[in-house]
Amino acid sequence: MPALSIRNVVKRYGAAEVIRSLSFDVSPGEFIVFVGPSGCGKSTLLRMIAGLEDFQAxxxxxDGRVVNGLAPWQRDIAMVFQDYALYPHMSVAANIGFSLKMAGIDRKAVAAKVDRVAQVLQIGHLLDRKPKALSGGQRQRVAIGRAMVRDPKIFLFDEPLSNLDAKLRVDMRAEIKQLHQRLGATMIYVTHDQVEAMTLADRIVVLKExxxxxIGTPSELYRAPASRFVASFIGSPAMNFVPVEVADGAITLPGGERIPTPSAHAGRASFGIRPEHLSLGGDGPALRGTISLVEPLGADTLVTIASGEERVLxxxxGDVAPVPGEVVALTFDPGRGALFSVEGRRV
Structure with a gap:
């Protein structure tokens, strides 16, 4: 039985339909990430699951129980928000145990649960502090602990790391992944950051409008994107796209070079190739142009070439040191490319 089942849900704000008949299942213990650009509906969908948003269809x-008419506290879920939402006048221990106290659970039982959760999150030494005395990462652990203490069927995370600096985001991302491995709980996580999605998820749901x-594993979305939108959204740096013509079983690249293709598509299309699949020199077809930008990153060097009106990254x-203005050929394995129709679907 799925831990969560979504069937043909529709959400409208007036005449605007923001969730358009979505359906999917989440297996018990799975870590699912909703990812997409701002306004794609990912947070709205999460709030619908939580019972914080109604929907029209x-x-x-x-766990097999339809919860459409149930209030949030009746759904056996716990939500971690972007802004922590801690009670500033309460200690860490009181914040974590507040929902259990309100449920009338015995004080000793509450203290035992709070202590267990604090040890898992490595914040046992902070239980007597107030939120103002904590760092951003510590506050986020407290917010996660407040969700954990209830032993919910599903954890919902709404962009919980957005307020943290870059290094702390990386650290907390690792902690959330390890937490999922320890608990084996069902988790649904919303983010606009595709790196977070790739590193955390068992499966990713890519949303657009x-x-x-x-829907697929990080590897499936990276290696076999179903559309140009997915190909451009998953992967960092993003996939390159160049306009091509397809005819007689061959793709004609912007420079006139032809490469064979099994696709039955004919006419205009876009050929996609990821930056990490391009190299200087070597065998195979090539995209030729003039180096316009060199960005040393230590282990890697990002090189942008101008090929006519196109830019290819x-x-x-990192030990490659090309010079701006140099004319180069970026070679690639055609089997690592992807062909997309003018409508954006993979062909």
């Missing part, structure tokens, strides 16, 4: 079921573009080894 469809069905949400948790209230629709599901693709390559991720090269």
């Amino acid at each position: 469809g069905e949400v079921a948790i 209230g629709r599901i573009e693709q 390559a991720r090269l080894p």
